[in-house]
Amino acid sequence: xxxxxxxxxxxxxxxxxxxxxxxxxxxxxxxxxxxxxxxxxxxxxxxxxxxxxxxxxxxxxxxxxxxxxxxxxxxxxxxxxxxxxxxxxxxxxxxxxxxxxxxxxxxxxxxxxxxxxxxxxxxxxxxxxxxxxxxxxxxxxxxxxxxxxxxxxxxxxxxxxxxxxxxxxxxxxxxxxxxxxxxxxxxxxxxxxxxxxxxxxxxxxxxxxxxxxxxxxxxxxxxxxxxxxxxxxx
Numbered sequence: 001x002x003x004x005x006x007x008x009x010x011x012x013x014x015x016x017x018x019x020x021x022x023x024x025x026x027x028x029x030x031x032x033x034x035x036x037x038x039x040x041x042x043x044x045x046x047x048x049x050x051x052x053x054x055x056x057x058x059x060x061x062x063x064x065x066x067x068x069x070x071x072x073x074x075x076x077x078x079x080x081x082x083x084x085x086x087x088x089x090x091x092x093x094x095x096x097x098x099x100x101x102x103x104x105x106x107x108x109x110x111x112x113x114x115x116x117x118x119x120x121x122x123x124x125x126x127x128x129x130x131x132x133x134x135x136x137x138x139x140x141x142x143x144x145x146x147x148x149x150x151x152x153x154x155x156x157x158x159x160x161x162x163x164x165x166x167x168x169x170x171x172x173x174x175x176x177x178x179x180x181x182x183x184x185x186x187x188x189x190x191x192x193x194x195x196x197x198x199x200x201x202x203x204x205x206x207x208x209x210x211x212x213x214x215x216x217x218x219x220x221x222x223x224x225x226x227x228x229x230x231x232x233x234x
Contacts, residue, residue, distance in 0.1 A: 001184065003188060
C-alpha cells in the first residue's frame with residue numbers, strides 16, 4: 001500500500017517553528033497524509049512530547065492510523081542533516097557530520113542531508129557529501145531558496161544512486177504536506193518506513209506558497225532578533 005509522509009517538519013520546539021506538534025499532526029491528517037517526521041532543529045524534545053501524550057509510540061507503531069517518525073535536523077559543522085527514526089541524546093549542533101552519521105547508524109536510524117547545495121540554508125555540498133556514509137538525500141525541499149539547488153541535489157543522488165526523499169520543511173501547520181515522500185510497504189511502522197526509504201521512493205513535489213515562504217523568513221528574522229536581544233541583555 002502507498003503511504004504519503006512528509007519527512008521534514010518543524011514544530012515550535014524548533015526556534016523558528018510556530019505550530020505545536022499536535023497542530024502539525026492535525027494538519028497532516030487533514031491533508032490526507034499517513035504520517036510525518038518531526039525534525040526539529042537540534043532537539044528531539046518535540047518527539048518526546050508526542051510520546052508522552054500518546055500521539056507517538058516508542059515501539060514505532062502508528063497511533064490511530066497515523067505514524068510519527070522521530071527525527072532531528074542537526075546543524076552539523078558542515079551543514080544540516082536529517083536524522084530519521086531516532087531520538088538523539090542532547091544537542092549535537094556543531095559536531096562533525098560524519099560523527100553524527102555514525103551515531104545515527106548506531107541507534108538504528110537514517111542520515112539524510114537536508115536541502116543540500118542550498119548556500120543560504122546550510123546545505124551540505126558535494127565535497128563533503130562524497131565523504132559521508134549517508135542513507136539517502138533530500139532531493140526536493142519545498143522551501144528551497146532557488147529551484148536549481150533541488151535540481152543539483154537530484155543530479156547528485158542519481159549519480160551516486162542514493163535513495164531520494166522530499167519534504168515540505170514546514171515551520172507552520174499550513175505548509176505541512178506541500179511536498180512529501182510516497183512509500184510502498186506492507187510494514188507501516190517506523191522500521192518499515194525506514195526500510196522502504198532505502199529501497200526506493202516516489203516523490204510529490206510542490207513549492208511553498210509565497211505566504212508560507214514569507215512566514216518562514218519572518219520567523220527566522222524574529223529568532224535572530226531574539227538571540228541578539230538576549231546577548232545584549234547579558
